[in-house]
Amino acid sequence: MAAQGRASVAVDAMSGDGGLDTTLSAVRRALRSDPGLRVDLVGDVARLRALLRAAGLDEGDRVELVAADQVLPMDAGPAHALRQGRGSSMQVALERVAAGRSSSVVSAGNTGALMALSRQVLGMLPGIERPVLMAALPTAGGSVWALDLGANVGVNAHRLCEFAQLGNTAVRVLRDRSPRIGLLNIGHEPNKGPDVVREAARLIEAEAGLDFTGFVEADQVFAGEVDLVVCDGFAGNVLLKSAEGMVRLIFGQLREEMRGWRGAVVRGGLRRMYDKLDPARHNGAPLLGVHGIVIKSHGGACERGFASAIGLAALEARRNLIPELEEALWASY
Amino acid sequence: MAAQGRASVAVDAMSGDGGLDTTLSAVRRALRSDPGLRVDLVGDVARLRALLRAAGLDEGDRVELVAADQVLPMDAGPAHALRQGRGSSMQVALERVAAGRSSSVVSAGNTGALMALSRQVLGMLPGIERPVLMAALPTAGGSVWALDLGANVGVNAHRLCEFAQLGNTAVRVLRDRSPRIGLLNIGHEPNKGPDVVREAARLIEAEAGLDFTGFVEADQVFAGEVDLVVCDGFAGNVLLKSAEGMVRLIFGQLREEMRGWRGAVVRGGLRRMYDKLDPARHNGAPLLGVHGIVIKSHGGACERGFASAIGLAALEARRNLIPELEEALWASY
Numbered sequence: 001m002a003a004q005g006r007a008s009v010a011v012d013a014m015s016g017d018g019g020l021d022t023t024l025s026a027v028r029r030a031l032r033s034d035p036g037l038r039v040d041l042v043g044d045v046a047r048l049r050a051l052l053r054a055a056g057l058d059e060g061d062r063v064e065l066v067a068a069d070q071v072l073p074m075d076a077g078p079a080h081a082l083r084q085g086r087g088s089s090m091q092v093a094l095e096r097v098a099a100g101r102s103s104s105v106v107s108a109g110n111t112g113a114l115m116a117l118s119r120q121v122l123g124m125l126p127g128i129e130r131p132v133l134m135a136a137l138p139t140a141g142g143s144v145w146a147l148d149l150g151a152n153v154g155v156n157a158h159r160l161c162e163f164a165q166l167g168n169t170a171v172r173v174l175r176d177r178s179p180r181i182g183l184l185n186i187g188h189e190p191n192k193g194p195d196v197v198r199e200a201a202r203l204i205e206a207e208a209g210l211d212f213t214g215f216v217e218a219d220q221v222f223a224g225e226v227d228l229v230v231c232d233g234f235a236g237n238v239l240l241k242s243a244e245g246m247v248r249l250i251f252g253q254l255r256e257e258m259r260g261w262r263g264a265v266v267r268g269g270l271r272r273m274y275d276k277l278d279p280a281r282h283n284g285a286p287l288l289g290v291h292g293i294v295i296k297s298h299g300g301a302c303e304r305g306f307a308s309a310i311g312l313a314a315l316e317a318r319r320n321l322i323p324e325l326e327e328a329l330w331a332s333y
Numbered sequence: 334m335a336a337q338g339r340a341s342v343a344v345d346a347m348s349g350d351g352g353l354d355t356t357l358s359a360v361r362r363a364l365r366s367d368p369g370l371r372v373d374l375v376g377d378v379a380r381l382r383a384l385l386r387a388a389g390l391d392e393g394d395r396v397e398l399v400a401a402d403q404v405l406p407m408d409a410g411p412a413h414a415l416r417q418g419r420g421s422s423m424q425v426a427l428e429r430v431a432a433g434r435s436s437s438v439v440s441a442g443n444t445g446a447l448m449a450l451s452r453q454v455l456g457m458l459p460g461i462e463r464p465v466l467m468a469a470l471p472t473a474g475g476s477v478w479a480l481d482l483g484a485n486v487g488v489n490a491h492r493l494c495e496f497a498q499l500g501n502t503a504v505r506v507l508r509d510r511s512p513r514i515g516l517l518n519i520g521h522e523p524n525k526g527p528d529v530v531r532e533a534a535r536l537i538e539a540e541a542g543l544d545f546t547g548f549v550e551a552d553q554v555f556a557g558e559v560d561l562v563v564c565d566g567f568a569g570n571v572l573l574k575s576a577e578g579m580v581r582l583i584f585g586q587l588r589e590e591m592r593g594w595r596g597a598v599v600r601g602g603l604r605r606m607y608d609k610l611d612p613a614r615h616n617g618a619p620l621l622g623v624h625g626i627v628i629k630s631h632g633g634a635c636e637r638g639f640a641s642a643i644g645l646a647a648l649e650a651r652r653n654l655i656p657e658l659e660e661a662l663w664a665s666y
Binding site: 139140151154186187192194195217221222223231233234238239240242243246247249252257269270277 | 471472473484486487517519520525526527528550551552553554555556566567568570571572573574575576577578579580581582583585586587590599602603605606609610
């Protein structure tokens with residue numbers, strides 16, 4: 001992606017299972033591929049400074065170190081984060097955005113903590129009550145976005161329609177064209193599924209400016225029939241995790257089978273496929289509904305995965321996601 | 334599986350996408366592998382008789398033709414079936430069981446129609462209101478059963494506990510040992526997920542005789558950490574279909590990749606894996622809660638798949654599934 005102007009991403013450097021090495025290599029990769037990018041590394045400045053040089057990075061115009069004394073542990077949920085988040089690398093990174101000093105945040109910390117702190121520090125967009133998490137799943141042709149994956153359960157039809165609006169704008173901004181939207185259900189016919197899903201279909205259908213294609217079943221999601229799948233956080237989690245479990249199962253068995261096969265061609269081909277298909281590697285999940293750009297990176301993301309989350313954060317900033325979302329939300333009232 | 338005594342399975346011969354050829358070959362395969370098995374072929378007797386010989390079957394002690402004038406189309410839902418099911422091959426097959434002339438039914442017809450007609454013709458087990466569908470999913474070590482996959486949506490905690498009881502007895506009967514039971518959720522911690530799922534966990538936990546291991550996430554299902562997964566019909570459908578979609582996506586891409594690879598070893602290995610892993614091929618889904626043994630076969634099942642559904646119907650009859658279920662249900666009140 002070509003850089004279009006400047007963007008500064010605050011990276012919660014202390015988050016993630018890969019440690020600082022992975023994070024710093026990812027930052028270097030992101031900076032090399034995007035000359036307009038600046039990164040604010042938020043965390044333990046002494047440790048960061050000690051590692052910076054070895055990672056091929058210099059403090060200066062493009063890399064700023066921002067001190068944060070605390071780290072939220074990976075198992076810190078929303079309640080813990082709200083009580084003890086002050087001074088943590090996650091909160092300090094979010095405060096950079098709130099203060100207008102960074103254009104977006106990337107964190108690989110606990111999802112619930114990130115949602116709670118984002119809401120507290122950045123506030124919500126007009127009419128939105130809780131943040132929603134959107135993630136990409138692999139398809140035959142590329143990928144499809146799905147939301148919610150942020151544990152919003154027991155939502156009503158109105159909120160599902162809200163998910164469709166948020167997702168529609170975000171995907172339009174990211175892909176530069178309006179997404180075909182499907183509502184996850186257990187059949188195509190209008191009488192299928194729970195009341196709340198059928199009611200949501202009526203609301204989304206009635207919404208101007210949404211390219212709603214109707215119900216979509218979980219297997220069609222991976223066939224690439226839509227660009228955006230709307231569902232509650234329970235179904236979204238099952239959709240994503242079931243696919244992840246199946247990918248792991250298949251490639252586990254392929255590795256077993258492969259012992260009998262010869263040739264690096266096969267092995268190389270399989271590795272490429274795995275990289276492309278593992279939902280866990282489609283890294284960088286936009287948190288939508290908060291008044292600022294926040295990207296959740298997978299806790300176990302590799303260097304390349306973390307770098308692409310940083311790239312996504314920069315892209316959303318350059319394409320003015322937040323003003324676009326505000327405009328769309330006001331227009332829908 | 335060794336035959337243990339006699340079993341007679343009524344086969345809804347007019348159902349399924351594969352046509353009569355597939356059905357009859359499947360019947361021959363099932364009869365050959367199980368000397369104690371008898372099959373009642375329910376459908377258009379003239380057509381069946383014309384094809385019987387070519388399929389290597391003879392009317393006689395082990396194959397009986399049972400006349401049914403009508404066929405329910407594959408898209409006939411519950412309402413259509415209840416209005417117009419009379420005289421259909423599905424209904425006549427179920428009536429054979431109600432009359433005690435067959436020990437179980439296999440049908441590849443519409444799931445909703447089969448659920449509605451089973452309930453009407455066979456009646457329900459004590460305290461059960463609606464039938465539940467259980468299906469097997471592939472795991473690293475073999476397979477795991479999951480229920481509900483029969484579109485029971487918006488169920489309360491009490492019904493989820495009922496699913497656990499029905500599934501527990503059915504899997505115990507099929508596998509000859511008590512299953513480890515997991516409740517599908519979006520996290521492990523007791524405070525995760527919707528109220529109804531957390532309440533169901535308390536009910537299942539309190540139930541004597543259930544080996545409840547707690548919450549299970551969708552990806553762990555395929556790792557074989559439990560033998561039985563309990564969920565509502567919406568989540569169950571997403572779980573199953575998401576895995577199916579991913580299997581199709583991966584093997585589609587493997588076929589592409591394979592063009593560059595040489596050797597029948599690879600191709601043969603992949604075909605074996607696909608057969609083992611495609612959830613759609615784990616054929617034979619027991620319908621539970623009705624007062625009789627009913628197995629739903631996948632509409633697109635191949636000869637081997639349909640034969641294994643017949644084998645499952647015979648096994649459940651021989652192991653006295655219905656008396657076992659009745660006993661377990663009475664004991665739980």
